[in-house]
Amino acid sequence: MMQALVVEKPGSAVVRQVPVPRAKKGEIVVQVKRVGICGTDLHIYKGEYLSPYPIIPGHEFSGIVHEVGEGVEGFRLGDRVCADPNLSCGRCRFCMSGRANHCDRWDTIGVTLPGAMAEYVAIPAELALLLPDRLTFAEGAFVEPVACVVHAMNRLRPSVADRALLFGAGAMGQQWVQALARSGVSELTVVDLTEEKLALASEWGATRVVRAEDAEAELQDFTGRNGYDIVxxxxxxxxxxxNSFRYLAPCGRYVQFGVTNDQATVDLRTFDLYHYEWTLIGSMALNHTMAPALAWLEAERLRINHLVSRELTLEGAVRFFAGERYPQDMKLQVSFE
Ligand SMILES: [Zn+2]
Ligand SMILES: [Zn+2]
Structure with missing residues (x-):
């Protein structure tokens, strides 16, 4: 048996004993070393996402290969790995046109299948990537979130000297700061509630930071024609x-990266969408972007070590889900190291 965090039903998480998974044909079992907690996990906890219940969450993880199933090549016991949590069939219309994250038979470890907030997790071997020696398990558990930013950058394709406005300087926002700064945007304004997070954004590439409570006044001259190319x-x-749409310039591009609850709606003046020729871009999870994310981390083009603000036990993760949060929280990881 092993310890696992189980969301029994929306609003109820416990740590309990469950059987250790066995590697089926084509699978490996990973002994988990680190697993990140992300906003999606909170939505799963609250019953606002795509999960069945009960579910073991955890889709951002690293560890070592504990068991190798029949027919698996390329992995040996003890290998350090991270993994793309998304299963796709490779044969549907979406998979066959570069949209595997919209696969007809889509499944995700830790969302629809048992995840990594447990001592062991079974995954299809084809989803695993060897973790280079120089990357820590903490960084290994960060490859998936970085891959989501890589996917979003592929969706957005910023142009040189675009002016960008970013809402939210949490763990994902901070990666966006680095990614946008590297992509060659000119101005990069970041809005957040927390002073410390804004200071970090300044340090890593923001050209201007604004406290959320001051945004109305400080950004009043940056709306409509004088707005941003990227929001x-x-x-x-x-x-x-x-509120953010008013900061979009003509031909501006808006990216929805943050996950709202699945019932949320907003008002958008459709005349503005027409008249200003805005582009609205959604970006969901990742799409075969683990390798570039790993390359980014290995080359230290994108750094995440300063973003891991707390290491938790599984019990600590339960308390986090139940509401134990701190304003300075960035990325939290459950550690089995
Ligand atoms: Zn995530
Ligand atoms: Zn498919």
Whole structure:
């Protein structure tokens, strides 16, 4: 048996004993070393996402290969690995046109299948990537979130000297700061509630930071024609999203990266969408972007070590789900190291 965090039903998580998974044909079992907690996990906890219950969450993880199933090549016991949590069939219309994250038979470890908030997790071997020696398990558990940013950058394709406005400077927002700064945007304004997070954004590439409570006044001259070419929401807060459209310049591009609850709506003046020729871009999870994310981390083009603000036990993760949070929280990881 092993310890696992199980969300029994929306609003109820416990740590309990469950059987250790066995590697079926084509699978490996990974002994988990680190697993990140992300906004999606909170939505799963609250019953606002795509999960069946009970579910073991945890889709951002690293560890070592504990068992190798029949027919698996390329992995040996003890290999350090991370993994793309998304299963796709490779044969549906979406898989066959570069949209595997919309696969007809889509499944995700830790969302629809048992995840990594447990001592062991079974995954199809084809989803695993060897973790280079120089990367820590903490970094290994960060490859998946970085891969989501890589996917979003592929969706957005910023142009040189675009002016960008970013809402939210949490763990994902901070990666956006680095990614946008590297992509060659000119201005990069970041809005957040927390002073410390804004200071970090300044340090890593923001050209201007604004406290959320001052945003109305400080950004009043940056609306409509004088707005931003790129506006990105990483907060998932409907009120923030609704207000952010006014900062879009003509031909501006808006990216919905933050996850709202699955019933949220916002008002958008459709005349503005027409008249200003805005582009609205959603970005969901990742799409075969683990390898570039790993390359980014290995080359230290994107750094995440300063973003891991707390290491938790499984019990600590239960307390986090139940509401034990701190304003300075960035990325939290459950550690079995
Ligand atoms: Zn995530
Ligand atoms: Zn498919």
């Amino acid at each position: 990105v929401d990483t907060t998932g807060v409907p009120a923030v999203i609704e």
